[in-house]
Amino acid sequence: MNMPRLLPVLCCAVYFFLLAPILVVVLASFNAGAFLTFPPQGLSLRWYRTFFHNAVFLRAFIESMEIAVAATSISAVIGTMAALFSMRTTPALANIVRLGMTLPLVLPEVLTAIGLLFFFYAMGIGVHYSVALLVGHVLLTLPFIYINVSTSLRSFDPSWELAARSLGASPFVTFYRVTMPLMKSGLTSGCLFGFIVSFDAFSTSFLLKDVGTATLPIQLFDYLRLNFTPEAAAVSTFSIIVTFLIVIMTKTIFGIRFTK
Amino acid sequence: MTTVAIENLTRHFGRTRALDDISLSIDDGHFVSFLGPSGCGKSTTLRVLAGFDACDRGRILFDGQDVAALPPEQRDIGMVFQSYALFPHMTVGQNVAFGLEMRRLPRDAIRQRVRAVLDLVHLADHSDRHPRQLSGGQQQRVALARALVIEPRILLLDEPLANLDAILREEMRVFIRELQQRIGITTIYVTHDQAEAMAMSDMIVVMFGGRVAQVAPPRDLYECPGSLQVASFVGQANYLAGHVAHDNGQLAVVTPLGTRPLDGRSAITAPAPARNILIRPESICITPPAASDAVPATVISVQYGGNLTNYVLALADGQQLHVQTATPPSHAGGDRVGVRLADAPLWVIPDCRP
Amino acid sequence: MRKYLLIVPAVVVLLVFLVIPYIDIIFISLHPAADDRPYGSGFTLRNYVQVLTDGYLVHQTAMTLWIGLVTTCATLVLGFPVAWFMAHSSARARAIQQGIVLMPLLVGIVVRSYGWTVILGNNGILNRLARDIGLTRSVLPLMYNSLGIVIALTHVFLPFMILPIFGTIRSLDPALFLAGRSLGASPAITMRRVILPLTMPGIQSGCVLVFILSVSAYVTPMLIGGMRVKTMPMTVVNTLIDAFQWPFGAAQALVLSAIGALIVLVFFRLTPLRWSR
Ligand SMILES: Nc1ncnc2c1ncn2[C@@H]1O[C@H](COP(=O)(O)OP(=O)(O)O)[C@@H](O)[C@H]1O
Numbered sequence: 108m109n110m111p112r113l114l115p116v117l118c119c120a121v122y123f124f125l126l127a128p129i130l131v132v133v134l135a136s137f138n139a140g141a142f143l144t145f146p147p148q149g150l151s152l153r154w155y156r157t158f159f160h161n162a163v164f165l166r167a168f169i170e171s172m173e174i175a176v177a178a179t180s181i182s183a184v185i186g187t188m189a190a191l192f193s194m195r196t197t198p199a200l201a202n203i204v205r206l207g208m209t210l211p212l213v214l215p216e217v218l219t220a221i222g223l224l225f226f227f228y229a230m231g232i233g234v235h236y237s238v239a240l241l242v243g244h245v246l247l248t249l250p251f252i253y254i255n256v257s258t259s260l261r262s263f264d265p266s267w268e269l270a271a272r273s274l275g276a277s278p279f280v281t282f283y284r285v286t287m288p289l290m291k292s293g294l295t296s297g298c299l300f301g302f303i304v305s306f307d308a309f310s311t312s313f314l315l316k317d318v319g320t321a322t323l324p325i326q327l328f329d330y331l332r333l334n335f336t337p338e339a340a341a342v343s344t345f346s347i348i349v350t351f352l353i354v355i356m357t358k359t360i361f362g363i364r365f366t367k
Numbered sequence: 368m369t370t371v372a373i374e375n376l377t378r379h380f381g382r383t384r385a386l387d388d389i390s391l392s393i394d395d396g397h398f399v400s401f402l403g404p405s406g407c408g409k410s411t412t413l414r415v416l417a418g419f420d421a422c423d424r425g426r427i428l429f430d431g432q433d434v435a436a437l438p439p440e441q442r443d444i445g446m447v448f449q450s451y452a453l454f455p456h457m458t459v460g461q462n463v464a465f466g467l468e469m470r471r472l473p474r475d476a477i478r479q480r481v482r483a484v485l486d487l488v489h490l491a492d493h494s495d496r497h498p499r500q501l502s503g504g505q506q507q508r509v510a511l512a513r514a515l516v517i518e519p520r521i522l523l524l525d526e527p528l529a530n531l532d533a534i535l536r537e538e539m540r541v542f543i544r545e546l547q548q549r550i551g552i553t554t555i556y557v558t559h560d561q562a563e564a565m566a567m568s569d570m571i572v573v574m575f576g577g578r579v580a581q582v583a584p585p586r587d588l589y590e591c592p593g594s595l596q597v598a599s600f601v602g603q604a605n606y607l608a609g610h611v612a613h614d615n616g617q618l619a620v621v622t623p624l625g626t627r628p629l630d631g632r633s634a635i636t637a638p639a640p641a642r643n644i645l646i647r648p649e650s651i652c653i654t655p656p657a658a659s660d661a662v663p664a665t666v667i668s669v670q671y672g673g674n675l676t677n678y679v680l681a682l683a684d685g686q687q688l689h690v691q692t693a694t695p696p697s698h699a700g701g702d703r704v705g706v707r708l709a710d711a712p713l714w715v716i717p718d719c720r721p
Numbered sequence: 722m723r724k725y726l727l728i729v730p731a732v733v734v735l736l737v738f739l740v741i742p743y744i745d746i747i748f749i750s751l752h753p754a755a756d757d758r759p760y761g762s763g764f765t766l767r768n769y770v771q772v773l774t775d776g777y778l779v780h781q782t783a784m785t786l787w788i789g790l791v792t793t794c795a796t797l798v799l800g801f802p803v804a805w806f807m808a809h810s811s812a813r814a815r816a817i818q819q820g821i822v823l824m825p826l827l828v829g830i831v832v833r834s835y836g837w838t839v840i841l842g843n844n845g846i847l848n849r850l851a852r853d854i855g856l857t858r859s860v861l862p863l864m865y866n867s868l869g870i871v872i873a874l875t876h877v878f879l880p881f882m883i884l885p886i887f888g889t890i891r892s893l894d895p896a897l898f899l900a901g902r903s904l905g906a907s908p909a910i911t912m913r914r915v916i917l918p919l920t921m922p923g924i925q926s927g928c929v930l931v932f933i934l935s936v937s938a939y940v941t942p943m944l945i946g947g948m949r950v951k952t953m954p955m956t957v958v959n960t961l962i963d964a965f966q967w968p969f970g971a972a973q974a975l976v977l978s979a980i981g982a983l984i985v986l987v988f989f990r991l992t993p994l995r996w997s998r
């Protein structure tokens with residue numbers, strides 16, 4: 108198909124636009140100077156050293172990991188069950204379930220978090236024990252698990268389960284030997300998406316975090332309001348590296364492709 | 368081996384009555400087909416037998432043992448699905464071995480039996496392929512092997528040939544029937560294709576709207592259908608108004624095309640007025656228009672079918688007749704011809720007035 | 722039936738933690754404020770009246786919606802050609818481009834906004850560059866204004882525009898474009914009369930997604946606007962958390978959402994769906 112000459116040029120410009128701020132942050136993190144200057148005044152890892160000695164950031168990083176793992180695990184169970192239900196029920200009901208499960212994705216995150224804040228105060232729990240935070244993150248991750256598992260179940264033939272049963276497999280063995288392997292790729296990519304979304308979430312964490320705790324994005328945000336040293340860039344780059352490592356690990360362990 | 372008895376099976380889906388008081392017994396080693404139009408409850412019957420679906424009422428006995436309370440995995444059945452339902456993440460060998468693994472057979476025994484059954488379906492060298500690398504016919508044979516390798520008490524097949532092309536379908540008919548007879552396994556086969564049911568079965572169960580309409584061997588079903596509905600579903604049929612009368616001390620059927628003896632399998636024992644007489648297309652002969660005891664007719668259309676020729680004729684009163692001959696077409700539309708009945712006893716459709 | 726047990730947890734979670742909280746927001750917005758509790762007793766519409774008559778808030782709401790609209794247009798203008806180009810690239814080139822488009826989604830929103838402060842700041846890369854090549858002697862106002870916010874939001878939400886449009890273009894029959902041409906239409910006319918209407922579903926979901934996301938964005942306007950430009954989500958959070966005025970904050974959030982939803986509806990009305998399937 109013949110395309111206008113300008114199209115590739117425009118697209119490259121857009122791709123540059125998409126990558127620029129990320130590249131800038133990564134490059135800035137290796138800055139040897141005390142201030143964010145560009146191009147960097149020499150290369151060094153000094154801001155990483157500062158970061159690794161900064162207990163506040165490390166605690167926030169661990170908090171982020173914990174909440175992302177917990178929320179993704181809970182969502183994985185609930186979302187997978189819902190996806191299995193959608194597969195087994197009538198198309199009309201499955202459609203309603205799909206609408207419900209993608210609702211948290213369509214509703215404004217800030218508004219949902221406000222609702223949860225009010226709700227948990229009314230329950231008398233407030234933001235204590237990170238319960239509200241966990242629930243907020245479950246809502247954030249749930250749609251991703253559901254969508255991915257559902258997609259991988261779209262070509263699932265319910266007869267597979269019946270065939271296994273007729274061959275003598277109990278419901279549990281059927282799930283373990285037939286259903287699970289066939290939806291594994293969807294569940295894996297769903298968990299991956301969920302984890303990343305939770306790990307990077309801001310508004311929900313900001314409104315629902317327990318007093319005195321912070322996730323990494325929040326700690327970073329707080330820091331950025333007052334400071335402009337390249338330590339923020341080091342923290343950012345570190346969180347980018349963690350995310351990419353998780354993606355690559357999942358890819359190699361579970362062998363899923365990351366497109367789609 | 369195994370006999371199957373079904374007693375008063377009833378199943379509702381909401382307000383639809385999918386199964387309505389089905390009773391049936393199946394002899395050991397028999398090949399029984401459930402035949403009927405789509406939505407008549409064939410699959411539901413099979414699913415209830417397999418234990419995938421519960422029934423509202425009724426009993427299912429395998430060898431006299433009530434299995435209604437058993438989950439599918441404990442019923443010891445082999446099932447072949449319309450979609451084949453081969454596990455896509457397992458190779459052919461793993462698919463076939465699955466049922467044996469569930470029965471906790473030793474590895475060596477599993478390997479041997481998988482080999483043997485794949486030999487049986489001529490797929491011994493496809494053991495390491497995945498289902499998607501096989502043709503439709505090969506997948507079908509794997510599904511069959513997977514169901515048979517566990518040596519189930521009964522074999523259930525739900526429209527297994529529906530996804531194959533015409534030529535392969537005919538081949539597989541022969542293959543399945545031959546295999547079934549060699550193993551001698553009690554088999555229940557669901558299909559909406561009457562030719563398939565006729566070709567393969569010892570006994571055919573015709574179903575309409577969740578009810579059993581007739582249970583009979585293929586030949587009886589074709590020649591002596593119990594109702595107009597069955598007669599029309601199994602093969603093509605002409606119906607002539609006629610009556611049963613005494614003729615030389617015998618009961619005979621009088622039709623506009625002539626009089627012939629009453630079929631011996633009929634329950635009619637006395638003369639009866641105004642009945643529907645079944646005339647199959649091949650029981651009508653086309654003669655020259657002036658032949659003796661022939662009734663005049665006009666050719667409306669001719670359809671050439673290679674080994675057979677199908678005619679649509681019209682009698683003087685306008686009634687249309689379907690006629691089938693084993694000779695090449697010898698008439699064209701508009702020709703005037705004569706028709707007479709073949710010299711065979713006639714079947715009167717029970718309790719059915721024209 | 723046993724299979725309904727599978728959906729019970731999801732229904733409970735969505736009902737208790739989504740439906741009820743949203744009803745609660747409406748409920749609270751209809752109550753008067755109180756000093757010692759989150760909200761007082763009695764029913765009132767005063768919070769809404771207050772939001773709709775306060776000139777400052779009205780201006781801010783309009784500003785927020787305007788930023789949302791401009792961001793949506795910008796992502797559409799940049800996103801459509803990219804989606805088109807991606808869809809018509811070779812498999813290998815397409816995979817690389819998909820990677821580039823997805824990559825920003827793997828990087829947190831705080832980090833990406835931070836990247837923009839480094840680029841757009843008064844001492845940032847662009848300003849430095851402009852000064853170095855002698856383009857200007859004073860500071861270019863790129864940050865701390867709505868221009869900066871729109872630039873950053875466009876970056877942050879561009880993937881959400883590209884991906885749905887890419888999806889619909891991929892599902893189009895490539896022969897359609899040729900068919901249009903063969904019937905005598907110029908490329909531009911084929912684009913406008915054939916391709917655009919057929920990609921409408923993708924354009925619509927992209928636009929709605931980006932609009933909702935950018936109107937309710939909090940981090941990016943906060944970091945780029947540096948408190949000098951305030952959008953409604955910032956005010957809502959201030960009212961709720963810092964001023965502890967729940968009913969008033971709830972009303973602000975609901976008014977913004979209601980107007981946003983209205984704009985989405987009007988948008989659906991205006992964009993013809995009658996060609997698409
Ligand atoms: N799970 C179900 N829920 C509701 N109705 C069903 C279900 N399964 C079958 N039916 C209905 O029961 C009737 C018989 O279906 P079935 O046994 O599948 O027919 P077939 O003879 O074509 O195999 C049909 O009217 C069908 O709509």
Ligand SMILES: [Mg+2]
Pocket residue numbers: 406409410411526
């Ligand atoms: Mg069926």
